[in-house]
Amino acid sequence: MHLATHFFVSWLLADVVAENDRERCILTFSGILPDIDILPATLMGFSGRSQTIIDVYQKYHHVLAHNFTAALILSAAVLLLTRRKYKTALWAFIIFHLHLLFDLLGSAGPDGSIWAINYLYPFSQTPLEFNGQWALNAWPNIIITLALMAFTIYQAKRKGYSPISMISKKADRIFVETISNRFKR
Ligand SMILES: [Zn+2]
Numbered sequence: 001m002h003l004a005t006h007f008f009v010s011w012l013l014a015d016v017v018a019e020n021d022r023e024r025c026i027l028t029f030s031g032i033l034p035d036i037d038i039l040p041a042t043l044m045g046f047s048g049r050s051q052t053i054i055d056v057y058q059k060y061h062h063v064l065a066h067n068f069t070a071a072l073i074l075s076a077a078v079l080l081l082t083r084r085k086y087k088t089a090l091w092a093f094i095i096f097h098l099h100l101l102f103d104l105l106g107s108a109g110p111d112g113s114i115w116a117i118n119y120l121y122p123f124s125q126t127p128l129e130f131n132g133q134w135a136l137n138a139w140p141n142i143i144i145t146l147a148l149m150a151f152t153i154y155q156a157k158r159k160g161y162s163p164i165s166m167i168s169k170k171a172d173r174i175f176v177e178t179i180s181n182r183f184k185r
Pocket residue numbers: 001034035066099103
C-alpha cells in the first residue's frame with residue numbers, strides 16, 4: 001500500500017500503545033520503515049536516470065526491508081532506544097508486520113500483477129504472496145487511506161495532538177486549533 005496508508009495506521013496504533021511521545025514516534029517510524037527506500041529512489045529519480053531507478057526500486061523494494069530479518073533488527077534497535085522495554089519492541093515488531101500484511105493485501109500493479117514479498121530474505125528467495133491482492137491504486141486503498149486520515153483528524157481534535165507533534169509542537173497546536181474551530185459543534 002501507499003506510504004501515507006502505512007503512516008496513518010502506524011500512528012493510530014502507536015498512539016494507543018505508546019507510553020510517551022518518544023515511543024509514539026519510534027512505533028510510527030516502525031510502520032513506515034519497510035518503505036524507507038522510497039526516499040533515495042525518489043531523490044535519485046530526479047537525476048535523469050529515472051527509469052533505471054524505477055526498475056531497481058521495483059525489483060528490490062519488497063525484498064530489502066520487507067522481511068523477518070529486518071523486523072528482528074528493528075526490534076533490537078527499539079530495545080536499545082527504549083532501554084530494554086520489551087513491550088515496545090514487541091509492538092514495533094507487530095506494527096512492522098502490519099505494514100507487510102497491508103502490502104500483501106493491496107500492492108498489485110495496474111495490470112493485476114502480484115507484487116510478492118521476500119519474507120525470508122536473505123535466507124530464502126521464496127516469495128510470499130496473496131492471490132487476492134488488489135491493485136495499489138484500487139478503490140479499497142483509497143477508502144482505507146481516507147478513513148484512516150479522517151480518524152486521525154478526529155483523534156487529533158479529541159486528544160489535542162496530531163502526527164505533526166512528532167515534528168513541531170507549535171505547528172501541531174496551530175493545526176489542532178484550526179481543526180477544532182473548523183469542526184466546532
Ligand atoms: Zn511496503
